[in-house]
Amino acid sequence: MKQPEKIEVEDPGKDFNALYEAYSPAIYKFGFRILGNHEEANDLAQETFFRLYQALEDGCKLTNPRSWIYTVAINICRDHLRRKKKIRQAPNLQYEVSKNSNREQDLELKQDVAALRRALEKLPERDRVLVMLYLDNLSYDDMAQVTGIKFSSIGKTLSRAIAKLAQFSREGEKP
């Protein structure tokens, strides 16, 4: 498993608050997409920032906090899924259905999400994580640091993963 690099921060207490405000919603969202429910996403965000808090208190020097935080979050997700043996199972997503009072629309959305989930599961874990990071608008540099893929290979891996996902997803939608 890739270990997060040490990053540089001048004032641990002050910087922690800034980092927490800047990244906790993104980590929650990231966790929700991977784990599929509020409780686990919330736990992931708490655990990630608890580790950040400890790292800063222990005097770790962070140079790229964003990639450090994402690396820790991914490691926690992996451990969590492995522990629960859910890595191959589709979690029950609490997706946005409340606004759709129409039952047909609701059912359509459920089918859509299920097809997309199946398509995602066909991708290797590394590509799946890369796509999730891409959705969070991480730079190529950060994606390379978090996933351990070479910077020069990010574009290639990403285009292949997105093309496959789009193909699987379109195939899954067909009746």
Next chain:
Amino acid sequence: MKCLKKGKLQEFADGALSETEGKIAAAHLQGCQGCQRNLVQIKTDSSFIREKLKSFNPVAIPEIPFVPARSVGIKESRLPVFWQIFHTSVRIPAAALVLAGMVLIGLIFGLFVQTRRLSRPESASSTGFQQEALYVSSASSFQAFRLDIDLKNYKPIENPNIILLQEESQ
């Protein structure tokens, strides 16, 4: 110029190419219909996936209050104060040094005890015998003997080695 690979086109679409690379790619794209088609395909797939994966996002992002470890006592349970004075990088070498010192002291003490034991003469108690003096007095003489006694039964051993110490005639 050769046609652009899909990875390069993805980088171009995401604006991840350097300024020079971007200019070269743009110049090539102007005159290559094949690459233009590939670029459109990549952009379509990317926006399709972005749109589709929106349904994986939470309905709303709740407020996530962070409780600092110190206020719930986690900090206290982590490490003893003694270890906190060591930075992580010196903690392991320091522990190894203390352990090596303790092993060395143990070895020296063991050697000392062993040396003392070897240099000490075998005591009577360790063999189970003790030398006792026996005095025999009569009207005409006085004799003093030394003989081995079995400590367990407190009686002379068989065939004792009796040494005459003193003999006086009265």
